[in-house]
Amino acid sequence: MTRTILITAIAPLSWGTTYLVTSELLPPGRPLLAAVLRALPAGLLLLAITRTLPRGAWWWKSAVLGALNIGVFFALLFIAAYRLPGGVAATMGAIQPLVVALLASRLVGEAITLRRIIAGVAGIGGVALLVLQAQARLDVIGVIAALGGTVSMALGAVLSKRWGRPASGLAVTSWQLIAGGVVLVPVLLLVEGLPTEPPTTTNLLGYAYLTLVGTALAYALWFRGIERLPVTSVSFLGLLSPVVAVLVGFIVLHQTLSIGQLVGVVVVLGALAVVFAARPVLSSSAEGSQSVGARR
Incomplete structure (x- = not known):
């Protein structure tokens, strides 16, 4: 399972660079435009590759998951990215493991263990050190x-685990990205409107990176990890995002990195x-055979 963990970790590692790309490459003041241009092209690209449409109940399930994991989350993510310094914005996601643990205990039968609670609190403490030392x-x-984006994605992750997938991971990812993008389009038109100036080459490079790496690739790997690993454990990998955001800010933007942040x-x-060192992580099929009260 180590290989699965490492592959899944690529997603939050890439998300940690979102804040740098947003602040340095994208046009200012257009978070909803960025969200739409990130989700829809990635979803359409994956749909063109898989050529698979949802069937039956998966039309509305895709809409719900797309809204939670993509639509609502992206809008709030980019608003946060524009209004907060990179490291601060990224660290707000530190509560996600505890939120996921609570939801997963109710919806998919994953036990809330003392080990996870301690790790969750430690994670919050760690990112709090990053925030408090940032002087932002x-x-x-x-x-x-x-x-809000953290809670939205937490619920989306747990429902993804509960509902499984009726087709390939890439296909299900494409449905969610398209649904989330469609949800965002009317909001974009009402709140921001269409851009009046064409994007620069720098803007296009930023959008391309977020679409291909930060969305199409990252979400495909993230949902793959949710399918194969306990969803609560996967959520802890999200803590890598603020770590990357702070380190990238230090390396690329020459921001101060204090002892407290280290x-x-x-x-x-x-x-x-x-x-992850408690014991070998169970696959979703093996985990499902255990009772709700099973101990890690």
């Missing part, structure tokens, strides 16, 4: 958007070690 202004709307990075990595 916290925007209320940005913080609310970041936390301690935060170590704490986050320690939380991941606590979760």
